[in-house]
Amino acid sequence: MSKSEHFRVVLGDISRSGVYHMPHIDPQPLLEAAEAIGCAIFRIDLGGVRDKGELLAALGKAMEFPDWYGHNLDALADCLNDFAWQPADGYLILLERCDGIHGRAEGDFVATLEVFEQAAAEWREQGIPFWCFVDMQADGINWLPDAD
Numbered sequence: 001m002s003k004s005e006h007f008r009v010v011l012g013d014i015s016r017s018g019v020y021h022m023p024h025i026d027p028q029p030l031l032e033a034a035e036a037i038g039c040a041i042f043r044i045d046l047g048g049v050r051d052k053g054e055l056l057a058a059l060g061k062a063m064e065f066p067d068w069y070g071h072n073l074d075a076l077a078d079c080l081n082d083f084a085w086q087p088a089d090g091y092l093i094l095l096e097r098c099d100g101i102h103g104r105a106e107g108d109f110v111a112t113l114e115v116f117e118q119a120a121a122e123w124r125e126q127g128i129p130f131w132c133f134v135d136m137q138a139d140g141i142n143w144l145p146d147a148d
Contacts, residue, residue, distance in 0.1 A: 038089030
């Protein structure tokens with residue numbers, strides 16, 4: 001089984017969707033698998049982000065949130081729970097180069113990831129895959145499960 005096929009099986013298991021460490025691999029097979037199952041894909045480079053305001057702005061810009069997005073955690077939750085402007089069969093968000101924001105504003109970053117996890121739970125209830133992969137070295141986030 002190719003890596004892309006493996007990820008297609010994993011990403012297709014909606015019951016396991018959520019927030020995970022980015023596997024230490026070339027992300028292309030993961031992205032190909034997400035595309036194959038109809039996911040909208042968002043790659044967000046957080047390498048230069050220094051604080052909560054910049055984090056929320058980067059997320060809003062990269063994910064093309066509507067004009068009403070208020071750049072706070074409640075507005076982030078509203079946008080992540082309603083992708084009316086971005087309809088898809090599922091969603092994959094890749095947060096790249098997160099060590100800097102995690103180190104500078106750990107509490108804000110963790111709170112933001114909790115919003116992503118809550119959104120994943122909401123989408124799971126609707127039978128729609130919602131995956132968030134976090135590219136960083138720090139502990140505290142689950143690793144992607146293997147295909148059964």
